[in-house]
Structure formats: structure tokens, C-alpha cells
Amino acid sequence: xxxxxxxxxxxxxxxxxxxxxxxxxxxxxxxxxxxxxxxxxxxxxxxxxxxxxxxxxxxxxxxxxxxxxxxxxxxxxxxxxxxxxxxxxxxxxxxxxxxxxxxxxxxxxxxxxxxxxxxxxxxxxxxxxxxxxxxxxxxxxxxxxxxxxxxxxxxxxxxxxxxx
Numbered sequence: 001x002x003x004x005x006x007x008x009x010x011x012x013x014x015x016x017x018x019x020x021x022x023x024x025x026x027x028x029x030x031x032x033x034x035x036x037x038x039x040x041x042x043x044x045x046x047x048x049x050x051x052x053x054x055x056x057x058x059x060x061x062x063x064x065x066x067x068x069x070x071x072x073x074x075x076x077x078x079x080x081x082x083x084x085x086x087x088x089x090x091x092x093x094x095x096x097x098x099x100x101x102x103x104x105x106x107x108x109x110x111x112x113x114x115x116x117x118x119x120x121x122x123x124x125x126x127x128x129x130x131x132x133x134x135x136x137x138x139x140x141x142x143x144x145x146x147x148x149x150x151x152x153x154x155x156x157x158x159x160x161x162x163x164x
Contacts, residue, residue, distance in 0.1 A: 044143040047120040048079040048134035063088035065155035079136040086125040095122040106153035113150045137163040
């Protein structure tokens with residue numbers, strides 16, 4: 001019984017930490033300038049410098065829960081500006097990551113639908129609006145982008161990025 005209560009307490013504390021980490025931030029707010037952010041690399045790349053964009057890729061999304069195009073190929077080392085257009089009437093977002101990271105984040109979004117975040121690898125786009133993400137792909141591999149608003153990921157709102 002003590003073990004059960006300990007596990008329950010730890011789970012509650014971790015959940016509160018996740019909520020607190022996202023509290024008070026507007027979902028999709030612009031991150032601070034590049035110089036103010038860490039240039040540490042993630043499993044799927046790093047924050048790109050807007051002054052060093054090598055290519056712009058337009059991504060459309062709509063209420064059919066799809067991205068257009070659903071797949072993008074980039075060269076290792078490219079800095080891409082994704083211009084993301086919401087053609088629907090619902091709020092959508094584009095979040096870059098690995099398949100596993102996106103799956104875990106989607107699960108959290110289902111549990112905490114009001115969760116807000118403003119990471120450099122994501123953009124939250126209101127209906128009829130545009131947003132952008134500037135990202136440097138410094139590793140080869142297959143990565144993904146998705147809309148993690150509750151229900152959208154589950155409906156298939158997922159795309160692929162292949163880095164060669």
C-alpha cells in the first residue's frame with residue numbers, strides 16, 4: 001500500500017510539473033530570438049537561424065486533418081523555413097519531432113487539452129492564418145511533423161520529413 005501511495009504521489013507531482021511548465025504561455029507564441037535560445041541539437045535537428053535559411057517549404061493544413069504535402073525531403077545541413085497555412089476553420093498546429101516524441105506528446109495533449117507551449121520546433125496556426133518554423137536538419141533520418149491538438153493526430157494529421 002505504501003508503494004502504491006508513493007507511486008501515486010510521484011505521478012501527481014510529475015503531472016503538476018508538466019502543467020506548470022506550460023502554464024502562462026500562449027500556445028504557439030513566437031520563441032525568443034535565435035541568439036537567446038540554445039543551439040543544442042535534438043534527435044531531429046536544431047533551431048535554425050532565419051538569416052541562414054536555404055529553402056522555404058510551404059505546408060498547408062485543413063480540417064480534413066491532413067498536411068499538404070504530407071512528405072518533405074531535405075538535405076542534411078539545410079535550414080528550412082516552413083511556412084504553414086491553416087486553410088481550415090479549426091485551430092491546427094505543426095510540430096516537428098521523432099515518431100516516438102510526437103506520439104508521447106499527442107498522448108499528453110489528450111490528457112491535458114489546454115496544455116500550452118511555445119517551442120521553436122512547433123507553430124500553432126489560427127484558421128485562415130499562417131505561421132512559420134525555421135529548423136536546421138543536422139542529422140540524416142526519417143522524422144515527422146504532426147498536429148497534436150487532441151484528436152487531430154489520431155485522425156491522421158501526420159507528415160514525414162526525410163533527411164538525406
